[in-house]
Amino acid sequence: MPPEGPSPGGGSPAPAPALPALPAGGRLPSSAGRHARHGSLHRRDWAWYQDKLVAGVVLLGGVSAIVFILGIFIFITREGMGFILETLDVREFFGSPAWRPTSERNPTYGVLALIAGTASVTGLAMVVSVPFSLGAAIFIGEFATGKLREALKILVELLAAIPSVVWGFIGLSIMNRLIIQLFDVPVGLNVLNAGIILGLMAAPIMTTIAEDALKAVPDTYREAAEAMGATRWQIIVKVVLPAAKNGLLGAVLLGVGRGFGETMAVLMASGHAINIPTSPFDSVRALTATIAAELGETAVGSDHYRALFTLGILLFVVTFIINLTADLVVRGVRKANR
Amino acid sequence: MFEATALNRRNEQVEWLFKVLFLLMTVILVIPVVLIMGVLVVKGHGALSWEFLTTAPSSGMTAGGILPALVGTVWLVAVALVASVPLGIGAAVYLSEYAPDNWFTRVINLAIINLAGVPSIVHALFGVGAFVLFFRFGTSILAASLTLAVMTLPVVIVATRESLQAVPRAFREACWNMGATRWQTIRSVVLPNAISGILTGVILEVSRTAGETAPIMFTGAAFFLPFLPQSVFDQTMAMSLHLFVISTQVPGVPEELPYGVALVLISMVLVMNALSIAFRVYLRGKKKW
Numbered sequence: 145m146p147p148e149g150p151s152p153g154g155g156s157p158a159p160a161p162a163l164p165a166l167p168a169g170g171r172l173p174s175s176a177g178r179h180a181r182h183g184s185l186h187r188r189d190w191a192w193y194q195d196k197l198v199a200g201v202v203l204l205g206g207v208s209a210i211v212f213i214l215g216i217f218i219f220i221t222r223e224g225m226g227f228i229l230e231t232l233d234v235r236e237f238f239g240s241p242a243w244r245p246t247s248e249r250n251p252t253y254g255v256l257a258l259i260a261g262t263a264s265v266t267g268l269a270m271v272v273s274v275p276f277s278l279g280a281a282i283f284i285g286e287f288a289t290g291k292l293r294e295a296l297k298i299l300v301e302l303l304a305a306i307p308s309v310v311w312g313f314i315g316l317s318i319m320n321r322l323i324i325q326l327f328d329v330p331v332g333l334n335v336l337n338a339g340i341i342l343g344l345m346a347a348p349i350m351t352t353i354a355e356d357a358l359k360a361v362p363d364t365y366r367e368a369a370e371a372m373g374a375t376r377w378q379i380i381v382k383v384v385l386p387a388a389k390n391g392l393l394g395a396v397l398l399g400v401g402r403g404f405g406e407t408m409a410v411l412m413a414s415g416h417a418i419n420i421p422t423s424p425f426d427s428v429r430a431l432t433a434t435i436a437a438e439l440g441e442t443a444v445g446s447d448h449y450r451a452l453f454t455l456g457i458l459l460f461v462v463t464f465i466i467n468l469t470a471d472l473v474v475r476g477v478r479k480a481n482r
Numbered sequence: 483m484f485e486a487t488a489l490n491r492r493n494e495q496v497e498w499l500f501k502v503l504f505l506l507m508t509v510i511l512v513i514p515v516v517l518i519m520g521v522l523v524v525k526g527h528g529a530l531s532w533e534f535l536t537t538a539p540s541s542g543m544t545a546g547g548i549l550p551a552l553v554g555t556v557w558l559v560a561v562a563l564v565a566s567v568p569l570g571i572g573a574a575v576y577l578s579e580y581a582p583d584n585w586f587t588r589v590i591n592l593a594i595i596n597l598a599g600v601p602s603i604v605h606a607l608f609g610v611g612a613f614v615l616f617f618r619f620g621t622s623i624l625a626a627s628l629t630l631a632v633m634t635l636p637v638v639i640v641a642t643r644e645s646l647q648a649v650p651r652a653f654r655e656a657c658w659n660m661g662a663t664r665w666q667t668i669r670s671v672v673l674p675n676a677i678s679g680i681l682t683g684v685i686l687e688v689s690r691t692a693g694e695t696a697p698i699m700f701t702g703a704a705f706f707l708p709f710l711p712q713s714v715f716d717q718t719m720a721m722s723l724h725l726f727v728i729s730t731q732v733p734g735v736p737e738e739l740p741y742g743v744a745l746v747l748i749s750m751v752l753v754m755n756a757l758s759i760a761f762r763v764y765l766r767g768k769k770k771w
Binding site for chain 1: 503569572574576593596601602603608610632693696725729748751756
């Protein structure tokens, strides 16, 4: 056992090195005596200091993650705070669909239409992709075996690898024409287009996390059900799914978070028109896309610039809550099954 | 006695039905990968040539090649790796080998999860606020790469931590019992056994970094720059932004041009991913424990 510190990997600590026979009464030798006999366990040589040094250095790596997440919050708040304190009218911000930051006489900053845009696209994406992702997770996790299983997992991984700007380009070029032809509508860049694209983008993470959740259900559950004469399908419906339901919920939440925060694909495929949609064929504009499209045209420190950072704060807070909830839900399952 | 009853048969039919249904769903989900590749190859291969890869865009980006964008992407990825790989491996070593199971470790894990979940455009805002303005790097490769590094840090951390934890605990115990310190054990036993897994994670990060667009839009990537970057303080073109620009911002681009750019970009990314997957499969076959 190394001199100090906890055991890695969360395992049980290794047994202490064998001591010479205990003196009568079972008491350990005094610390001074122990030090003399097991001096190598209490050394303060170069290797010991080196170990301490490395522990400090890698701790910095761990701390950096905290520093960055705090840094993100602090820096976007630093740029956006002025708007929240001076210009922001909460009722207009959340209640008005008019996002007119560039108006010369009377700029208005209402994000209702942008929220509706994000919500409609993400909502449609979830409607499309939740059933398929969970279906795929069940097939890959419970039915598929061997080569087929490996091949499907690799394809899901490749689906996740396609960059969002390429997805956006697919929406812009291929899906756009497809929707115009299939549904006979004048414009193919709309909620439907962006929703399908976003659904495909969110599917891999949902499939992967959901499959992990199914895998976390102990095999003894399945074996017990099988011994009762249940078919595989009955086992899945009656045993595996109920046991994994929190993990599946966590998977869906992470998918929602992914869709909510997606930028380039939504910017290119949704039509980018400020609009509260009434049908899937309406063009909309998302929160993320608004920042991406407008930040380049604003002067640093202007109201418009600070308003865009305020949208960033909104996005940060909402995704933070979604991710936190998903993590708590997923972690809850792991603990219960341990 | 063991003959199938009507109920058994019905149960089997139900099971078969759902199995086929879920197989179909899986196939529908993954078929777009193949379709997208197919369409891009069919429509984009006409644009590809040696010249396309080795000349700058010309005639207002409606003709010519993609050399500055290709080189720019290599710069961005390389500088981002230099920043994020040491930090990510350090964090993973800490979490896997040193961290006690307490609230502080849980906060670190939570931070990593959230870092991975923050929208890319929020990372862009952070990059503008922190690197471009506060640290005065200006819009430069340095600012853009650091933004990318922060964004992809969780990829390295998670992949490295997984491959470190895949090294059996018994290996470490054997080494400790020889009197080695924690760091001696990590250096001589844990890292050599995990290095290929770490490499797999780094390749994955390269692929992620190369495809990102939003974080570099306002921090260092330029719409059009006909020459190559000379230092990390220059702006640069990038493949991902170039695809966005010629497909949405520039009128009169011949149709095959954006398809060609998309084909090159997706090939870069998928080749990286395939490499990482192949590496992993090979490792699994070679594993000694």
